[in-house]
Amino acid sequence: MASLLLLLLSLSLVSFTLPTGDTHITKRKSFEIIIGGGGNPPPSPSPEPEPEPEDCSPPPPPPPCPPPPQLPPPQRQRAPPKPPPKSRGQPPLPLLGFESPLLKKVFPVLKAFQKLVTRDPMHILKTWEGTDICNKYKYLGLECAIFPNTTDKALASIQFNGFNFGGDKLVLHNFLDKLDTVTIFHANSNDFLGSVPEVTNLKYLFELDLSNNKLTGDFPASVLKAKNLTFLDLRFNTFSGCVPPQVFNLDLDVLFINNNNLVQTLPSNLGSITALYLTFANNRFTGPIPASIGNIKFLQEVLFLNNSLTGCLPYQIGKLNQATVFDVGFNQLTGLIPYSFGCLAKMEQLNLARNKFYGTIPEIVCELSSLKNLSLSYNYFTQAGPKCRELIKRNILDVRMNCILDLPNQKTASECSTFFMQRQTCPDPKSMYLIPCGKNPNGVKLDQERLEAKEAQASSPVSYGVLNPDGVRNR
Numbered sequence: 081m082a083s084l085l086l087l088l089l090s091l092s093l094v095s096f097t098l099p100t101g102d103t104h105i106t107k108r109k110s111f112e113i114i115i116g117g118g119g120n121p122p123p124s125p126s127p128e129p130e131p132e133p134e135d136c137s138p139p140p141p142p143p144p145c146p147p148p149p150q151l152p153p154p155q156r157q158r159a160p161p162k163p164p165p166k167s168r169g170q171p172p173l174p175l176l177g178f179e180s181p182l183l184k185k186v187f188p189v190l191k192a193f194q195k196l197v198t199r200d201p202m203h204i205l206k207t208w209e210g211t212d213i214c215n216k217y218k219y220l221g222l223e224c225a226i227f228p229n230t231t232d233k234a235l236a237s238i239q240f241n242g243f244n245f246g247g248d249k250l251v252l253h254n255f256l257d258k259l260d261t262v263t264i265f266h267a268n269s270n271d272f273l274g275s276v277p278e279v280t281n282l283k284y285l286f287e288l289d290l291s292n293n294k295l296t297g298d299f300p301a302s303v304l305k306a307k308n309l310t311f312l313d314l315r316f317n318t319f320s321g322c323v324p325p326q327v328f329n330l331d332l333d334v335l336f337i338n339n340n341n342l343v344q345t346l347p348s349n350l351g352s353i354t355a356l357y358l359t360f361a362n363n364r365f366t367g368p369i370p371a372s373i374g375n376i377k378f379l380q381e382v383l384f385l386n387n388s389l390t391g392c393l394p395y396q397i398g399k400l401n402q403a404t405v406f407d408v409g410f411n412q413l414t415g416l417i418p419y420s421f422g423c424l425a426k427m428e429q430l431n432l433a434r435n436k437f438y439g440t441i442p443e444i445v446c447e448l449s450s451l452k453n454l455s456l457s458y459n460y461f462t463q464a465g466p467k468c469r470e471l472i473k474r475n476i477l478d479v480r481m482n483c484i485l486d487l488p489n490q491k492t493a494s495e496c497s498t499f500f501m502q503r504q505t506c507p508d509p510k511s512m513y514l515i516p517c518g519k520n521p522n523g524v525k526l527d528q529e530r531l532e533a534k535e536a537q538a539s540s541p542v543s544y545g546v547l548n549p550d551g552v553r554n555r
């Protein structure tokens with residue numbers, strides 16, 4: 081309860097520090113984000129799929145993504161909190177045993193929800209009796225906190241992760257949309273059905289986790305109006321169609337939309353997002369990775385794994401100097417590895433496997449001091465220099481099934497020559513040799529290197545954890 085009060089406090093802090101630029105990011109970075117922790121097994125990387133058959137016909141064009149209906153332009157500036165609803169002058173209504181009017185108001189919403197749940201294997205709802213909503217031993221899954229600028233308690237958070245609630249009519253409509261005092265709604269691994277209601281009334285909502293449910297329909301565009309949202313987790317549902325490009329104008333720390341049915345060319349404003357963690361994996365995103373990705377200053381991990389991306393990697397990726405995980409495995413990407421990748425000083429897991437990359441593996445990439453896993457298998461690379469061969473020996477670099485003919489486990493000469501007769505070139509080939517961090521990016525001092533090695537040991541990737549449906553963020 082105390083922590084929630086703190087959350088509410090920090091929320092107003094965020095709204096006040098926002099306009100000052102970068103400071104709020106660092107503040108928000110301090111939110112501990114641990115996914116797949118607790119009793120969950122360590123995240124398993126995607127199983128090795130069968131080698132794809134060569135198919136040179138271009139993929140069918142994705143359906144155009146219509147602009148979302150009447151949305152106001154993104155508002156980065158946040159209004160200071162409004163004064164609380166006051167009933168000054170009016171006689172207070174009888175509370176009938178409720179601790180506060182806000183709790184009395186939300187009570188019928190909770191009771192209506194309770195009726196929809198017909199499967200409750202953990203017997204959570206047995207505790208939902210009486211009017212004492214904030215009692216620690218009652219109403220499990222709910223938490224209260226003092227509502228801003230009042231002395232009244234309000235329903236502040238929903239913590240349904242892993243409850244496995246089910247029911248034929250278990251929908252979010254008339255529940256989520258009616259919880260106008262909540263800051264957190266976490267419902268990983270339940271069986272909510274149907275679409276997501278409009279969340280425009282949820283002024284205080286800053287974490288929405290609907291992952292691993294049975295939600296369908298379009299991407300819930302109303303989240304665009306929840307300007308206080310910093311955490312949006314919609315992975316492992318069957319949302320279809322397009323992600324409105326305006327989502328990337330939100331001030332999110334985390335956007336997890338992997339394992340849905342999203343079909344779309346990646347929008348060019350992708351880099352407008354301020355996120356630390358982004359997962360697009362296991363959808364059907366198409367087209368090239370937009371150059372704007374280089375603008376996501378604080379991006380730490382990004383998973384494009386298993387989509388239908390095409391084109392070449394923009395050299396701007398090399399500007400992501402905070403990134404530790406970059407995964408574009410199992411797509412249709414081509415071209416060279418940009419030399420700018422030599423600037424990814426913190427990179428640990430770099431996966432480019434199962435694409436159509438070719439050329440020489442830049443030595444500058446094999447010199448990256450934090451690398452733990454460089455996966456380039458099932459491509460068409462033709463050369464690996466001494467630094468890269470050293471990494472192969474240390475089992476850090478995987479180059480199986482390429483066209484490096486003096487190494488073992490490579491493609492056949494005829495498979496390679498067939499590819500090179502029809503390989504695609506990149507629109508801006510010169511950019512592939514740009515090195516945005518200067519000529520000697522790896523000339524770090526010894527003790528700095530040691531420090532980085534220490535950091536590398538301490539961290540483990542967050543985003544691979546979300547490829548496991550039950551992986552949740554611990555608080």
Ligand SMILES: *[C@@H]1O[C@H](CO)[C@@H](O)[C@H](O)[C@H]1NC(C)=O
Pocket residue numbers: 091092095158159160161162228282283284305306307308
């Ligand atoms: C964000 O939250 C604050 C409370 O901290 C609230 O006053 C404000 O209206 C919210 N902003 C929006 C756009 O809903």
Ligand SMILES: *[C@@H]1O[C@H](CO)[C@@H](O)[C@H](O)[C@H]1NC(C)=O
Pocket residue numbers: 092161162163164228229
């Ligand atoms: C509400 O609280 C904020 C600080 O959190 C303060 O700036 C604002 O003046 C308060 N509003 C009212 C009406 O008390």
Ligand SMILES: *[C@@H]1O[C@H](CO)[C@@H](O)[C@H](O)[C@H]1NC(C)=O
Pocket residue numbers: 126127129362363364386
């Ligand atoms: C790749 O994504 C598709 C959905 O687009 C999914 O059906 C398939 O299982 C995924 N493959 C792997 C290896 O995860």
Ligand SMILES: *[C@@H]1O[C@H](CO)[C@@H](O)[C@H](O)[C@H]1NC(C)=O
Pocket residue numbers: 125126409431433453454455
């Ligand atoms: C390295 O990364 C690849 C691709 O993500 C993965 O398949 C492989 O298991 C990883 N190897 C190690 C040793 O972690």
